[in-house]
Amino acid sequence: MPEETETLKRYRDGQKDYRLKLRFIALLLIAGNTGTEIVAAAVGKDIRTVETWYGKYLTHGPDALNSFQYQPKRCFLSDDQLADMIA
Known part of the structure; x- marks a missing residue:
């Protein structure tokens, strides 16, 4: 486990976004x-969130926690509406 701990420390120390760094601190x-x-109490997150992070780490490794894995919502404005807002 010392090797895994060192890996987690490298990910923690290399992460600039505090929200992602928090994941490695929790691990x-x-x-x-x-x-x-x-x-969960120490990092200010729900226990389910911490368990999700831990599960992702166990199944997919540290890279799975090193970025946000969500897709942005699509814009509901038309191209013309966007152009009007920018102009």
């Missing part, structure tokens, strides 16, 4: 045998 706490409930 490091879990790696240190801190329970998920305590970790």
